[in-house]
Amino acid sequence: MLKDTEKGKLREALEAEKGRLLQAAHDGLAFSMNRERNIGRDSIDESMEEEIFSTELRLRDREKFLLGKIVGALERLDAGTIDECESCAEAISFKRLLARPVTTLCIDCKEEREKEELSQGSSQSPGAVREDLSGDEISSAEE
Numbered sequence: 001m002l003k004d005t006e007k008g009k010l011r012e013a014l015e016a017e018k019g020r021l022l023q024a025a026h027d028g029l030a031f032s033m034n035r036e037r038n039i040g041r042d043s044i045d046e047s048m049e050e051e052i053f054s055t056e057l058r059l060r061d062r063e064k065f066l067l068g069k070i071v072g073a074l075e076r077l078d079a080g081t082i083d084e085c086e087s088c089a090e091a092i093s094f095k096r097l098l099a100r101p102v103t104t105l106c107i108d109c110k111e112e113r114e115k116e117e118l119s120q121g122s123s124q125s126p127g128a129v130r131e132d133l134s135g136d137e138i139s140s141a142e143e
Contacts, residue, residue, distance in 0.1 A: 002082070002083050002094060002097075006097075007077060007082075009098065010077060010082065010101050013098065014070050014074050014101050015074075017070055017101075018071070021070070025064070025067075028059075031056060032053070032056070032057075069102040070101075070102055072102070072104075073102045082101075085104070085105050086105060087113075088106065088108070090106050090108075091106070092105070092107075093106075093107070
């Protein structure tokens with residue numbers, strides 16, 4: 001069971017990251033809306049601009065995924081279950097939660113899941129979506 005001060009620290013960390021992500025989403029939207037398309041430019045310049053834009057969109061997509069995890073963590077914090085492992089129902093240490101507030105697994109369950117993912121990693125098809133070691137979904141093409 002977390003103390004009120006520990007819950008406050010977790011809420012502060014989650015709210016700060018949520019604010020940062022929302023600001024980044026706002027900036028990303030402004031970036032895409034104000035993007036200039038100059039006609040008659042060099043094809044290499046066009047290609048570079050498209051690559052930068054594509055990278056920006058992938059980054060925003062990952063941030064959107066993380067934002068969902070933060071909202072879920074805030075809901076678990078309000079419900080008083082943020083420090084409960086979703087796999088084994090054991091307590092998640094405050095240090096682990098402080099390092100990664102969106103985690104839903106205790107360290108033992110996370111290590112076990114990582115071992116399973118590594119053993120299955122070579123058998124996945126290209127383009128398959130999985131969870132990377134930090135808990136974020138990624139596609140095989142992004143590795």
